[in-house]
Amino acid sequence: MAHKLASSHPAWNKLEQLYESKGKQINLTKAFNEDKKRFSTYSQLWKSEKTDATILLDYSKNLIDAEVLEALVQLAKEAKVQEQVDAMFSGEHINTSEDRSVLHVALRDLPGDFSINEPGVEEVKPELEHMKSFSEAVRSGAWKGYTGKPIKSIVNIGIGGSDLGPVMVTEALKPYAKRDLDAHFVSNIDGTHMAETLKVCDPETTLFIVASKTFTTQETITNATTARDWFLENAKDKAHVAKHFVALSTNVKAATDFGIAKENMFKFWDWVGGRYSLWSAIGLSIALVIGFDNFEQLLHGAHEMDLHYKNAKLEENIPVLLALIGIW
Numbered sequence: 187m188a189h190k191l192a193s194s195h196p197a198w199n200k201l202e203q204l205y206e207s208k209g210k211q212i213n214l215t216k217a218f219n220e221d222k223k224r225f226s227t228y229s230q231l232w233k234s235e236k237t238d239a240t241i242l243l244d245y246s247k248n249l250i251d252a253e254v255l256e257a258l259v260q261l262a263k264e265a266k267v268q269e270q271v272d273a274m275f276s277g278e279h280i281n282t283s284e285d286r287s288v289l290h291v292a293l294r295d296l297p298g299d300f301s302i303n304e305p306g307v308e309e310v311k312p313e314l315e316h317m318k319s320f321s322e323a324v325r326s327g328a329w330k331g332y333t334g335k336p337i338k339s340i341v342n343i344g345i346g347g348s349d350l351g352p353v354m355v356t357e358a359l360k361p362y363a364k365r366d367l368d369a370h371f372v373s374n375i376d377g378t379h380m381a382e383t384l385k386v387c388d389p390e391t392t393l394f395i396v397a398s399k400t401f402t403t404q405e406t407i408t409n410a411t412t413a414r415d416w417f418l419e420n421a422k423d424k425a426h427v428a429k430h431f432v433a434l435s436t437n438v439k440a441a442t443d444f445g446i447a448k449e450n451m452f453k454f455w456d457w458v459g460g461r462y463s464l465w466s467a468i469g470l471s472i473a474l475v476i477g478f479d480n481f482e483q484l485l486h487g488a489h490e491m492d493l494h495y496k497n498a499k500l501e502e503n504i505p506v507l508l509a510l511i512g513i514w
């Protein structure tokens with residue numbers, strides 16, 4: 187599907203005119219005083235059909251009015267947003283720069299609502315099973331380090347999408363965390379980040395998670411090599427690496443060359459873009475910290491929002507409204 191600049195659509199000109207004629211003067215105090223229903227008009231309560239979860243989207247405090255909102259929705263129509271959404275869910279290569287599908291929605295479609303026909307989608311559930319058995323073994327203490335002790339610290343080594351998503355989710359869901367399992371995230375190429383982390387870790391009880399879609403990212407491979415050298419200084423025998431290093435990657439060969447055992451690899455697919463990868467094997471650190479059952483709940487919640495995004499009309503579509511207001 188050909189992409190056009192948003193500014194090439196007639197609704198863009200309309201929005202520019204609206205901004206000049208009144209948009210830049212919209213005053214929120216005045217708007218609320220003049221319209222007692224402003225909050226209810228420009229807010230939406232989303233309710234889960236599966237749980238008691240709700241999300242209140244309050245966009246009444248943005249500098250918009252009915253005419254601006256109508257023009258924004260018109261822009262979405264002219265840009266064929268709905269068609270693009272459908273194209274994404276059907277596996278079309280909407281990532282035109284890499285000529286790939288964009289199917290993070292397949293990672294959380296556990297009920298199989300979307301019938302996505304793309305190689306790799308059938309591997310999502312077996313990979314989740316792998317994450318489940320591994321994370322439960324580590325959390326329960328059944329997974330032992332090279333001297334027979336259970337794991338006490340995990341260190342996720344990754345950068346960009348292979349770091350930020352898990353950092354954000356483990357931070358946000360801290361109340362669900364296993365408190366006797368310390369989680370560290372090392373992303374910085376500055377050696378201090380890894381050096382300071384290793385100071386508080388014990389090689390006998392630390393698990394390193396090398397998270398890299400490509401397994402070629404300089405920062406990550408440098409940090410992973412530092413971690414492996416530190417580990418081997420203590421453990422001596424390379425055979426022990428299998429108990430302390432796992433890889434999350436699409437590049438099985440590079441992870442094997444690094445020395446990671448096949449059974450310690452958690453794979454994902456080229457249709458998982460870096461910045462959305464927390465829903466894939468990249469989320470292993472999340473499952474370790476909050477438990478696999480909670481990780482699965484996270485996937486279910488995201489899937490419900492995917493259903494809303496796919497099916498709600500543009501005027502009531504929470505992600506679409508947020509994106510449009512972001513443009514304004």
Ligand SMILES: O=P(O)(O)OC[C@H]1O[C@](O)(CO)[C@@H](O)[C@@H]1O
Binds near residue numbers: 397398400403
């Ligand atoms: O997971 P990888 O391949 O190590 O890449 C890490 C990050 O680097 C980038 O490729 C560029 O910043 C991101 O897209 C990605 O999240």
